[in-house]
Amino acid sequence: MPGRIVVPFGPQHPVLPEPIHIDLVLEDELVVDAVPSIGYIHRGLEQLVQKREYPEYVYVAERICGICSFMHALCYCQGIEHIMGIEVPDRSRYLRTIWSEYSRLHSHLLWLGLFADAMGFENLFMRSWQLRESVLDISEDTTGGRIIQSTCKVGGVRRDIGQDKLDEIHRGLDSFEEDCRDLGKVFLNDETVKYRLKGLGVLSKDEAYTLGSAGPTLRGSGVASDHRETGYAAYGELGYKAVVETAGDCYARCAVRVRELYSSIDIIRRAIEGMPEGPIDVKVKGAPDGEYFSRVEQPRGEVVHYLLGNGTKHLARARIRTPTFANIPALVKMLPGAQLADVPIVVLSIDPCISCTER
Amino acid sequence: MTVNEEQTTINIAPGDLLREVGALNSDGYRLVQIGCTDVGGAYEVNYSFDKGYQFRNLRLTVEPETEIPSISDIYWGAFVYENELHDLFGITVTGINIDFKGTFYRTDEKYPFSVTRRGGDRCQDV
DSSP states (O other): OOOEEEEEEOSSBTTBSSOOEEEEEEETTEEEEEEEEBOTTOOOTTGGGGTSOTTTHHHHHTTSOSSSHHHHHHHHHHHHHHHHTOOOOHHHHHHHHHHHHHHHHHHHHHHHHHHHHHHTOHHHHHHHHHHHHHHHHHHHHHHSOSSOOOOEETTEESOOOOHHHHHHHHHHHHHHHHHHHHHHHHHHHOHHHHHHHTTSSOOOHHHHHHTTOOTHHHHTTTOOOOGGGGOTTTHHHHOOOOOOOSSOSHHHHHHHHHHHHHHHHHHHHHHHHTOOOSOSBOOOOSOOEEEEEEEEEETTEEEEEEEEEESSSSOSEEEEEOHHHHHHHHHHHHSTTOBGGGHHHHHHHTOOOHHHHTO | OOOOOOEEEEEOOGGGHHHHHHHHHHTTOEEEEEEEEEOSSSEEEEEEEEETTEEEEEEEEEOTTOEEEOOTTTSGGGHHHHHHHHHHHOOEEETOSSOOTTOSBOOSSOSOOOHHHHTSOOOOOO
């Protein structure tokens, strides 16, 4: 039996935009164990809730993550609205849904680009990020911000999208979908991509479920769980069915994200077509007194904001469980059996977002 | 439409934790998260589970020196949350399957971060 050595992976590594550390236990080039650790950029944003009034904390919440920023704000606002019994206007729910899905599109395209880059497929990386730019252009057009948008607030949204702009976005969706489908064909059908991803980092359905995995990591292993199915924001009226793959390998997790591009475009299209007229916010009075576990489906999976109000302007507690944190145990199970050269691909396949994890 | 997801919270004693968690596991619930709230001199520890979007929450209220048993024998992935409980709040969790003994969060600041443990809030006013 070959001797075992420990190779540190991270916190600085070419495929990692953010720092996480994994001690890889190897026999020759085969991974037999993996031990993760975090904390390099821990920011203490949860405790900041005691220093900011609850309407202001929306700005902090959306800075938990530089990719799924809008959805952190949405999750937080929905939680506060539940505690305070606030009914937000229908139009704001539809607008929140549109911006959520644009966030998912840009996140998945970002990930697809990074994933292609990690495989050494530079053209695919550039094409993915080229498409992402058009998504960010729409975010900038409609909110003033490419990533940090600051449109979600307790009681609704801050900005409306005019009918002319909605029509323009709607007209552009067909060609954008065509471009995404062309991109998706390469990820799903290219022989080198399949050779690199199939059978790698396998997570069984039972493991994915009992380990508490979230998002494409969970759905790529055959578990049909997507919090959009519960009908928050406008998903109740628009309807949504989880995208599922069953193989549980890196290819399956990639396929879930590719297919979710199409479902996000479909949701945006139907949200624009069904956009109700009316106000975009309601006046909010008082302070939250009570608790709620608010849950929203981010690009990486279900995020949980536990919010505890004590009747003052400052919350007593905000505890945020991010999907990447929930996917760390799954990653520890996926890595044994992989070759050292495949470790970056397996790590990226959970779409790790460390700034979320280090809230 | 405000989100009105059904959520139930049950207060339990530390001695009942493993039995209650085992029952949820047998019933097909998945572990969503374990989180802690500093309630001034004591801690509320929430164990959250989900099955088909039905949210169940078990709550322990413990003194700072109380040891609580690990549920990682039942839910293997619980080790991340239990090490976090230890590193951020100083709670001793016994029998964790992967026990980092305070090194899961590799911060310059020594654990635990808890205000109760430190006897004062060191978060800077800005």
